[in-house]
Amino acid sequence: MLATQLTIDQLASRIPDGAKLALPPDYAYCSLIAARALMRRKAKNLHLVGVPSLGFQADMLIGAGCVDIVETAAVTLSEYGLAPRFTAAIKGAKIKMMDATCPAIHAALQASEKGIPFIPLRGLIGSDILAHREDWKVGKNPFAENDPIVYLPALKPDVALIHAPVGDKYGNVWVGVRREQMLMAHAASETFVTVEEIVDGNLMDDLKMKAGTIPGLYISGITESDKGAWPLGIPGGYNADHEHLRRYVDLAQTDEGFQQYMDEFITEASSEAAE
Amino acid sequence: MKAVVPEEILINAIAANLDGLKHVAVGASSPIPGAAALLARSRSQGRMRVSILGSEDNNFFSDGGKEIFDVAGQGRMDAFFLSGAQIDGKANVNLVSVGEYQQPKARFPGSFGSGYLYFVVPRVILFRLEHTPRTLVEEVDFISAPGFSDANVYRPGGPHKLITDRCLFDVDKKRKCFRLESIHPGHSVDEIHEQTGFKFDLPEGEIPETSTPNTDILSIIRGEVASEISEIYPAFAARVFGVNSTV
Numbered sequence: 001m002l003a004t005q006l007t008i009d010q011l012a013s014r015i016p017d018g019a020k021l022a023l024p025p026d027y028a029y030c031s032l033i034a035a036r037a038l039m040r041r042k043a044k045n046l047h048l049v050g051v052p053s054l055g056f057q058a059d060m061l062i063g064a065g066c067v068d069i070v071e072t073a074a075v076t077l078s079e080y081g082l083a084p085r086f087t088a089a090i091k092g093a094k095i096k097m098m099d100a101t102c103p104a105i106h107a108a109l110q111a112s113e114k115g116i117p118f119i120p121l122r123g124l125i126g127s128d129i130l131a132h133r134e135d136w137k138v139g140k141n142p143f144a145e146n147d148p149i150v151y152l153p154a155l156k157p158d159v160a161l162i163h164a165p166v167g168d169k170y171g172n173v174w175v176g177v178r179r180e181q182m183l184m185a186h187a188a189s190e191t192f193v194t195v196e197e198i199v200d201g202n203l204m205d206d207l208k209m210k211a212g213t214i215p216g217l218y219i220s221g222i223t224e225s226d227k228g229a230w231p232l233g234i235p236g237g238y239n240a241d242h243e244h245l246r247r248y249v250d251l252a253q254t255d256e257g258f259q260q261y262m263d264e265f266i267t268e269a270s271s272e273a274a275e
Numbered sequence: 276m277k278a279v280v281p282e283e284i285l286i287n288a289i290a291a292n293l294d295g296l297k298h299v300a301v302g303a304s305s306p307i308p309g310a311a312a313l314l315a316r317s318r319s320q321g322r323m324r325v326s327i328l329g330s331e332d333n334n335f336f337s338d339g340g341k342e343i344f345d346v347a348g349q350g351r352m353d354a355f356f357l358s359g360a361q362i363d364g365k366a367n368v369n370l371v372s373v374g375e376y377q378q379p380k381a382r383f384p385g386s387f388g389s390g391y392l393y394f395v396v397p398r399v400i401l402f403r404l405e406h407t408p409r410t411l412v413e414e415v416d417f418i419s420a421p422g423f424s425d426a427n428v429y430r431p432g433g434p435h436k437l438i439t440d441r442c443l444f445d446v447d448k449k450r451k452c453f454r455l456e457s458i459h460p461g462h463s464v465d466e467i468h469e470q471t472g473f474k475f476d477l478p479e480g481e482i483p484e485t486s487t488p489n490t491d492i493l494s495i496i497r498g499e500v501a502s503e504i505s506e507i508y509p510a511f512a513a514r515v516f517g518v519n520s521t522v
Contacts, residue, residue: 025340027329028340051340052340052387052388053384053385053387072385073385073386073387073388074370074384074385074386074387075384075385076303076384076385078303078304078329079304082382082383082384083384086382087382090372090378090379090382091378091379091380091382092378093377093378099371099385099386100385100386100390101386101387101388101389101390101391101419102340102344102387102388102391103341103344103345103348103388103391104390104391106339106340106341106344107341110341121391122348122391122394122395122429123390123391123392123393123394123395123420124390124391124394125394125424125428126418126421126424126425126428127386127390127418127419127420127421128371128376128417128418128419129371129386129390129418129419130390131418132376146427147427147429148427148428149429177337177339178339179337179338179339179340180339180340180341181339182339183339183341235331
């Protein structure tokens, strides 16, 4: 079966306002080109899920007013310092925060992947992460006496949005060792993906590729986007655009500066939309 | 040989707590723990594995972001490092915020894996390279991970040491508090009392000085460790060791 190929703006329009949207961390494969398209279409009320953390992509979406809820183990720009728009939004109580810890996000997605209602996880008891998560419960280990353990409800994103080096016309998408992106696709209702290149043939015909390939079964739409992760890089591909990222962090310290960044690189970037 | 720098004393002191372990993992933004783990591995004669988040050369995981936590949950990880915006006298770690949680005065990235790893990794080494009353507090504003748990909570892991830029603390698991173990060269116990927001125990007798690495250890640190750590932390390696990365 052939995949649905979309333009980048068609892809963004398939991610509805209010969606629970799962995103990978900056060190995996992030679709910044799709994030810019979401900002251009003025997406609203998104509930971001970091798998397990978020970075530049989330900071930009928050700054653009696209986000109501952030559920993640961290929002980090790593060596670039604190995420400026996220920090401002939290301090101003503009977004609802659902702090988590990395393995809780992975485990709750695994519950969704298996179609089970909840999954137990060690740790967390006595933390304020747990204290602030009304959706998490401490339950009994049914196989032992006096062994409290945290139950996490299955986490089923409406949409997983990922990027990848290559896909094919059947919607098979190679993510290699970045297998959390495979988990995201398994757990979410729909997955949209941008790829650097849609190659000829079928990725599943090569067993070495197949081991790291998400089957087209999970993929609702695919867009070919050369340098789709820019200004982030992709492991094994191109490096992050450090100068651009530093400029973003400088500008995004203020509302006005962020607006200037939006005007220059997002609202005006109509060339991306036309491709 | 050029004079020993404070970073080298910290690397040496941390590595001394890793010898004999099978698997040491290092999280993000941790150049000194990373260097300490590589030093311990170098003298382990091939018996220690080190995994460093953010490294391509020293990261052997192949099953996605969950694998490092699954490995820890099964007891296949012996040591890990945690820092915190605040650490308190009960070894609670705060990586989230200062002030009211819903509208904080300061917000940090978040808890990452701490809310899990602190419970399951036997030797968690806390490190905080700003030792002041602002960071080492009486009580944290948000508990990302508690230092100690009630007896019925599954807790094979927990705090092993706390190392700062001024001293090394041991952990008294029975009394659930820190005990000063040694003071780094050039620092004093009065200064440590003044700069620590929580109460801590003192050792019996004279307080030792944190040992300085000998010339053999220094040559490993400045040689293979410096070269390997520059792959992940080029700015750190250039500043501390004068190593210029070829990356």
